[in-house]
Amino acid sequence: MKYVTAVWDDGGFYVDPRPYLAELPKFRDRLPVGAREFASDPAHYALGYGNSRCVKDLELSGIHVATDKSGKMTLEFAPNQWKHDAGLRISYSGVTHFSIDYAHAIDWMLVDTVLLDEILPDEGGGCVHEIALTDASITVRCEDLRATWGDAS
Template identity: 50%
Template sequence: MQEMKYVTVDWDPEYSGFNINPAPYLEALPDLLTSLPPGARGFASEETHYSFSSLRCVKDLQLAEITTPVNKGDALSIRFAPNEWKHEEGLLIRYFGVTRFQLDFKREADWMSDEAVLIDEILPRDGGCSHEIELTDSRIHVDCEDLTAIWG
């Protein structure tokens, strides 16, 4: 189910955990930033975004709520709760000018009880950006004009 262009996430049955590698994305990111809209650029380039031990790393946030727009002008919102062992704050991402929203499940699971972020990837695309979020048992893909990410 791998769709991300740079980031890799693979299940390791011997380790009973995920191998997550954002290094290729981080190497490409400086060249991608100029093509990202302002909100996406700011979020993707936050110094601690991919620092797994940071309080503001997206890894291990818990999916809490998805609010889909009713009208074309409304924003799509995804709220993530803090992981009690790692984060002091949760994260709200609001997507504007959404042209695609997709939620794919990887396997049968009680995904709402412990669906955690593994990693994400933001890429430029015509008219905005794409944001892909790999979770423990599902994947979220959003194409939009821009996004805002608010910790709190």
Template identity: 55%
Template sequence: MKYVKVDWDPELHGFRTDARAYVAALPEFRDALPEGARAFASEAGHYDYTSERCVKDLELADIALPTTTMGRAGTASVTYRPNRWKHSAGLRIEYTGVTHFSVDYEASIDWMEAITVLLDETLPHEDGVVHRTELTDAMITVRCADLTATWVAVP
């Protein structure tokens, strides 16, 4: 990720995360983000670890891969369950006009019950937006025209 920092700290036996550089830079490129991505990246609480609307600690629940029709960019979605200690709702992100979707996965943390969100970053891109989500064992990268993030009840 360009601004958000996520690093494993062997002394802590956990991750150090820092979104301050992203939050500081966001006003410079916020208006270049498509409407849905701009609303999601700017949402109050998005990077406030004490907020129910913070993405940190959400648990990966489902990935619906992009579909294409007649060579046109398709749609995809990623759904996250709430962390029972922090969130009252889960999060569903729907991506439209998907031109790239990847999950780089490396099972390296075998002591966690779920794959969880560490942090994410939403940046303008020539396709519209690139959204990267760093998870405990993976990185999800999506380039698309726009995204819609909705807080929902997830079983």
């Protein structure tokens, strides 16, 4: 990620969205509508446990990639039982790139959970969404995305 820090640091995770939040006003208007709404939501990066709409600690529960070349894809995240009252579904349109890169193996964790994410404008329009997980990172390059809180099963 370019601005957000989400790293394994000396036996624990260190996350910091502040550099991204400082830069976001400079490129927010270049993001597609759905990506702009999701990235600009004040709750998105509110790391405290009192905020059920912060992405941190959501659990990756599903990846659905269209096989009909429509460019549609969906990522589903289940709520963390201690923090969220609902899961999150992110629907992508016009997907041109999708990858999962595994950084290391944390064998004591049953599921990959979100550390933080970052959405940046793409060169030819659209956006790039990168999600740092506890054990991997996901990158999606697309025309736009739509994030919906609710049942993500």
